[in-house]
Amino acid sequence: MVACFREEREVLVNGDKKWITQLHFAFQDDNYLYLVMDYYVGGDLLSLLSKFPDGFPPHMAIFYLAEMIMAVNSVHSLGYIHRDIKPDNMLLNRSGHIVLGDFGSCLKLRQDGTVSCSVAVGTPDYLSPEILLALEDHTLSYGVECDWWSIGACAYEMFFGHPPFYAESVVETYGKILHYKEHFNFPSSLEDLPPEALDFISALICDRESRLGIGGLQDFQTHLLFAEIDWDRLRDFTPPFIPEAVGATDTSNFDVVEDRLSEMVTGGGETISDVGDSSPLGVNLPFVGYSYTFREDGRDHVWGNLRNACACKLRSNSDLQKLSHGENLESHLDPSLLSELRNALQTEIEARDALSSEISLLQAANQSLASRLYEADQLNSELQSKIHLLEQQLKDRERSREEEEEERDT
Known part of the structure; x- marks a missing residue:
């Protein structure tokens, strides 16, 4: 869990601000860790999908999929996998463009491009079979292909209005995913749906060794589904849906199910203090250097980051030695x-x-x-x-x- 907290912050600090949520501050108190980010007034893709019971029109789905692919690829380019790609985590800014959020399940890839994890993460409907298999066999590993499977599940939902392996219980959903070759199929009605869409989904809901995305971003850029997409100028185009909002704090584009903040404030969940009460001295050391402040002028302002040693401009090791002997820090x-x-x-x-x-x-x-x-x-x-x-x-x-x-x- 400590690794996930740290890696969530690292992705937010170092990620491509064009495609992921903008972090302004990171800090902590005796009870919690805090990440202060932009509020995206356009809501999320799941809320938008709820307005289209039978799925998006093809041109709409293709545009959002292209932006989702760019967002996910930007995380992979940092050397991380997201592991919780789903419509809920695709936020819409005030212009209607996609911004990827929620990096709490992120893991840093090893040198061989894989990770090993025996902890259940992600959301059942969008989990890849390799993540589920790794829960049972701790020797198994997986890589970026798990995120591309999730993109395939999202694509299915965007075209047809429901996830491909939906079931009444989580156990049934997991069973369908693990035996996807027996349970994966398309609805009988495929009117007005381009055949390239079926090919695209099938190329993602498949064996990991042959899954689209293994060859990198170019696998998607050359797919016929995106023949009309100008990948270099995606952010310059007008999205198919422009959110309506009254002011910068309007929440009408979100389907708010519960007030999780109130639950946290009233004592729900474990806090840093709870851990500290039953742990050895120094339990909070993993969070040293967690604080961060974003600077518009582009200068580093990452307190505690080893790259700039708390933003102190130390000239050399000899300078550090002089300081240790009482020389004026200023x-x-x-x-x-x-x-x-x-x-x-x-x-x-x-x-x-x-x-x-x-x-x-x-x-x-x-x-x-x-x-x-x-x-x-x-x-x-x-x-x-x-x-x-x-x-x-x-x-x-x-x-x-x-x-x-x-x-x-x-």
């Missing part, structure tokens, strides 16, 4: 960076002071409110006592009146 810092740090420190101090003042005001207001609540509670108790006394007096009078009436009657 003389070894880039002047512009030093000024930046001082400004940032001043801003933090001012923010802290402002927050302290606000807390003091809130505490005073809270004490005043508590006092008023206490007085109201006392007044309420007195009123309840008076009401009870009046009710008792009323009952006594009614009883006396009844007794007088009885005496007159007799």
Whole structure:
């Protein structure tokens, strides 16, 4: 899990910002790790698919598949596999272009281009058989071909409106995937569907040794399904669907199922503190250097990254030795960076002071409110006592009146 946290951050920091989610900050506190990314107002591909029960029109599916392929290939080019390719993780920016997200299942490829993992990751409908087989046999490994299988499953859903191995239970879905040669078939109605689409899907839902993508990006660029696609200018074309949004924080393009943030805040799941309580000293060391700040001017600003040693411009090993003997650190810092740090420190101090003042005001207001609540509670108790006394007096009078009436009657 530590490896996945680290690799998710590394992909976001070093990935092609044109195709993957833009990371602005990474940091941690005593309980959680945080990744602050752009919000993509266009929603995700799954939400868009829900508006097309029978699948996208062919031209729409082809465009999105081309962009998905470019996004996945950009991750592979970094030396990673994604392992959770699905419509939910394909976000749409305000222009309608694809942006790949959720790198929590990423793994770095070894020198032979494979990984070994016996932990279940990904989403059942889109998992490749080699990932499932590796769960049973820990000696098995797999590579980028698992992501291309997932692209094939997504393509099937985009053309036909449902995943190729859908079943009522996860076990049934896994069974169909493992025995895909017996269960993989196309719907009987194939009207208006180009034959190249069937060939493309079949070339991905197949044995890993012959799967499309093994030869790299050119396997897709030369496929007849994408004959009309200008791969170099994909981002310059107008997408087939332009999201409608009212402002930069509109969520209407997402099908929000649950509030996962609320679950996290109210104590759901394991935290860093939980791990630390039962682990040896130094459990948090894997997260040293996790913090990151994106800089628009292109300069490295990765705190704790070994490449720039916390952004300190150390000239040589001899400089480091001088510093260890007490020489002034400021003389070894880039002047512009030093000024930046001082400004940032001043801003933090001012923010802290402002927050302290606000807390003091809130505490005073809270004490005043508590006092008023206490007085109201006392007044309420007195009123309840008076009401009870009046009710008792009323009952006594009614009883006396009844007794007088009885005496007159007799």
